[in-house]
Amino acid sequence: MILDYIKYLLKAKDEHSLHSPFVFEFYTKVLKNKSYYTEYDVIETLRKQLLSDKRIVNITDFGAGAKTNKSIQRTVEDIAKKSLKKPSLAQLFFRIIKFYQYKSILDLGTSLGLTTAYLGKANNEITLKSFEGCAETAKIAQENFNKLALKNFEIVVGNIDETLPEKLQKTEELDFVFFDANHRYEPTIRYFELCLEKAHDESCFIFDDIYWSEEMKQAWLTIQNHESVSVSIDLFWVGIVFFRKKQPKQHFILKF
Structure with missing residues (x-):
């Protein structure tokens, strides 16, 4: 991953190299x-609390799992240190939803719920469904949502292979989806294609950890080359795609 990051830094551009108005x-x-x-303030205050929370959680992991700690028992503190998105990334997601006024949001991978909270706080008209495989982790996320008075959201607990298709059947369209549920090629592409059926011209999909493994690098390449994707943006930590039909197909590596 270090070599990938060096390559990213050498290729990343800023606004002076952008000729696409969008x-x-x-x-x-x-x-x-x-x-x-x-x-941001109330969510970051909660982050500090989670980083000192010694409670033990029995982990149920349907995905690729943690690279550094594969124990089925972990403290909330450890999960917070290893799994929570950096404030800069979570706040970027908040700004994207706020700027484009997205309302129908899916979060594939709740964890402790901090990133989900950023998604849900971006505007007052959001309907948010967040998917989590681990019931005990979801319980703590629910506690956090209650503390933050997060409204119009639902935590969907269970194997996302089963819960995602079920919920999508009842969803008319998707504005914004964050993919952070399973860091393997086949599930990532399958979830992408399922959600793609509900995407529209202005939708935005974000994929976490696109350089996490060879499988994720291949998944990101497949996604950015997909015929439905017009704009793909590589920020190293995440990949962002848009589906604007009138937009020429282009790939960007941007400084973050």
Whole structure:
């Protein structure tokens, strides 16, 4: 991954190299937006609490699992240290949803719920479904959502292979999806194709850890080359795609 990151740094561009008006606007008004929103404060306060939470959780993992700690018993503190998205990434997701006024949100991989909270706090009209395989982790996430007074959300507990198709049958369209449930090629592509059926011209899909493994690198390559994807953006930590039919198909590696 270190070599991949060096390659990314050598290739990453800023706004001076962008000739696409849509991507230029995304880069200058969303990605590099330095505004600090008050919603960040309460979520980051909760992060500090989780980073010192000694409670033991019995983990049920249907995905690729943790690279550094594969124990079925972990402390909340350890999960928070290893699994929570960095504030800069979670706050980027918040800004994307806020800027484009997305309302129908899916979060594939709740964990302790901090990133989910950023998604849910981006505007007051959001309907959010967050999927989590581990019932004990989902219980703690629910506690966190209650503390944050997060509204119009649902935690869907169980194997996402079963729960995602079921929920999508009852979903008309998707504005924004964050894929962080299973870091393997086949499930990632399968979830992408399932959600793609509900995507529209302005939808945004974000894929976590696109350089996490050879399987994830291959999955990201498959996704960015998919015929439905018009704009793909590599930020190293995540990959972002848009489906704007009138947009020329282009791939961007941007500084973050």
